[in-house]
Amino acid sequence: MTQYAILTDLNRCVGCLACSVACKSVNDVPIGNFWTKILRVGPNPKFEGADFPDIEMYFLPVGCQHCGKPECVAVCPTRASTKHANGSVQIDKEKCIGCQFCVMACPYGVRYLNEEEMVVEKCTLCNQIIEAGGLPQCVAQCGGRARYFGDLEQGLESFKGPELYGDEYVTVGGELSRAATDGLVKQFSEGDIHKLPDVGNDPSFRYILRKFKWQG
Amino acid sequence: METQWPLVIFTLCLCLAGGLLFMQSLMALLGKGSAKFQKMAAIVNIAVIVIGGIAVFFHLQHWERIFNGFGHITSGITHELIMVVLALAALIIFLVLLKKGELPKWAAILGMVVAVVLVFVTANSYNMAARPAWNNFAWYLNIFADAYLMGAFGAWALAGIIDDESCAWNGKQSIFAAIAKAVAVVIYAINIATVKFASVGHYFDPTQPTKPVVETGSYISRMLSGDLALAFWLGVVIIGIVVPLILAWLKRGKDAKDAEYFAIAAVLCAIVGAICFRTIFFALGSSVFLFY
Numbered sequence: 001m002t003q004y005a006i007l008t009d010l011n012r013c014v015g016c017l018a019c020s021v022a023c024k025s026v027n028d029v030p031i032g033n034f035w036t037k038i039l040r041v042g043p044n045p046k047f048e049g050a051d052f053p054d055i056e057m058y059f060l061p062v063g064c065q066h067c068g069k070p071e072c073v074a075v076c077p078t079r080a081s082t083k084h085a086n087g088s089v090q091i092d093k094e095k096c097i098g099c100q101f102c103v104m105a106c107p108y109g110v111r112y113l114n115e116e117e118m119v120v121e122k123c124t125l126c127n128q129i130i131e132a133g134g135l136p137q138c139v140a141q142c143g144g145r146a147r148y149f150g151d152l153e154q155g156l157e158s159f160k161g162p163e164l165y166g167d168e169y170v171t172v173g174g175e176l177s178r179a180a181t182d183g184l185v186k187q188f189s190e191g192d193i194h195k196l197p198d199v200g201n202d203p204s205f206r207y208i209l210r211k212f213k214w215q216g
Numbered sequence: 217m218e219t220q221w222p223l224v225i226f227t228l229c230l231c232l233a234g235g236l237l238f239m240q241s242l243m244a245l246l247g248k249g250s251a252k253f254q255k256m257a258a259i260v261n262i263a264v265i266v267i268g269g270i271a272v273f274f275h276l277q278h279w280e281r282i283f284n285g286f287g288h289i290t291s292g293i294t295h296e297l298i299m300v301v302l303a304l305a306a307l308i309i310f311l312v313l314l315k316k317g318e319l320p321k322w323a324a325i326l327g328m329v330v331a332v333v334l335v336f337v338t339a340n341s342y343n344m345a346a347r348p349a350w351n352n353f354a355w356y357l358n359i360f361a362d363a364y365l366m367g368a369f370g371a372w373a374l375a376g377i378i379d380d381e382s383c384a385w386n387g388k389q390s391i392f393a394a395i396a397k398a399v400a401v402v403i404y405a406i407n408i409a410t411v412k413f414a415s416v417g418h419y420f421d422p423t424q425p426t427k428p429v430v431e432t433g434s435y436i437s438r439m440l441s442g443d444l445a446l447a448f449w450l451g452v453v454i455i456g457i458v459v460p461l462i463l464a465w466l467k468r469g470k471d472a473k474d475a476e477y478f479a480i481a482a483v484l485c486a487i488v489g490a491i492c493f494r495t496i497f498f499a500l501g502s503s504v505f506l507f508y
Contacts (some may be wrong), residue, residue, distance in 0.1 A: 004238075078284035078288060095287075096460075097278045104501070106346055107346035107503055118276065118278055119278070200345050
């Protein structure tokens with residue numbers, strides 16, 4: 001079993017939107033649609049009744065979570081949405097009838113109707129790149145070097161991001177361009193690992209947030 | 217989320233069709249209603265399903281691929297499509313059998329089963345864990361209550377139009393149906409009061425740093441006294457339940473004259489109420505995790 005996913009170190013994310021822009025550029029995401037978007041969480045008081053400067057804030061990059069039990073796949077009447085062998089959820093545009101029930105069934109609001117093609121689209125985990133051995137574009141171009149890509153079944157330690165000091169952020173199929181999480185990500189505990197609200201869909205993406213309170 | 221008007225019409229038609237099919241089947245089982253009434257009910261019902269079918273085409277972006285919609289058995293849309301075909305088949309069987317005489321008991325039971333499953337799959341399509349206001353039994357209860365309400369008033373109106381001997385009986389059923397819908401709405405309101413969301417998002421907009429993405433507030437207050445109050449109190453409660461109930465009450469009894477005018481007005485009111493209920497349903501259909 002393989003379950004490709006993205007790990008984001010939220011203590012490194014600076015909210016630069018590079019992932020969002022890179023995704024739009026590589027995948028030709030229509031204006032108004034976001035396959036990857038940044039949510040600002042906070043400022044929130046650090047404790048009950050706290051005021052400035054006792055506040056905290058983090059940025060949360062959100063896209064399709066390529067869930068273990070994707071409800072979007074279950075509700076799709078045409079099998080246009082399917083879960084692939086690598087664990088990613090993909091849409092066959094030839095089969096989509098644009099009923100948008102998958103949009104309703106997704107807890108995270110990350111599916112969009114492409115109003116030119118009249119089919120639903122979302123993050124593909126840059127399937128065209130990862131199948132060739134590369135990193136998803138949002139991982140490759142993360143401005144804060146906060147994003148890592150890998151197989152959840154192999155553990156978060158196996159996730160990799162772009163090399164720290166390389167000239168090229170991504171070399172498709174080239175392991176040399178990668179840096180493992182243990183080389184870049186500061187130590188984290190089990191309690192620092194979070195995922196988006198799970199309503200039975202088992203989201204695959206993971207987020208690391210240390211010291212701050214995970215808001216849910 | 218925004219009101220999906222084609223789906224409003226589609227679910228409305230399926231509820232009306234399911235309710236009417238159940239009522240005419242029940243009448244056939246109990247030996248009430250003439251063959252003329254049964255024929256008329258079946259024809260009207262086929263027309264209602266066709267209207268619903270046309271409405272749903274307006275929701276699909278690629279309607280030419282509609283037959284792909286039978287392709288996935290876990291999908292609520294596939295269930296609906298299958299049940300629509302089965303309901304149409306049942307009604308055609310009714311018409312064939314009625315040519316030979318009265319509906320046999322097995323056909324009546326078949327009709328009731330198809331009607332119940334049709335209404336169930338209609339409700340079940342929208343039961344999504346991602347949308348807390350939809351993910352509850354009160355939604356199912358209200359869809360069944362809508363079907364009973366529109367089915368009973370529809371049967372009453374049809375019986376009144378053709379002066380069928382079942383007119384008074386259907387009028388009485390309509391009173392029960394309106395009371396059942398009122399109970400279902402109260403349960404829905406109680407249920408909505410307990411809906412919870414995990415909302416952490418704010419707009420990524422420095423000019424509005426503290427503006428929440430969605431004003432979740434209390435959903436029950438939105439419905440009872442907020443932006444949805446007019447649709448709820450005037451649409452669902454007064455027009456959808458109270459007026460039909462009064463109309464049915466005024467014409468109760470066997471010697472009711474001119475019942476068809478009251479019945480037609482009542483069924484139109486019930487339809488308006490059901491539409492208002494669905495607009496509230498969509499308005500409350502926010503995702504469990506709210507952001508832009």
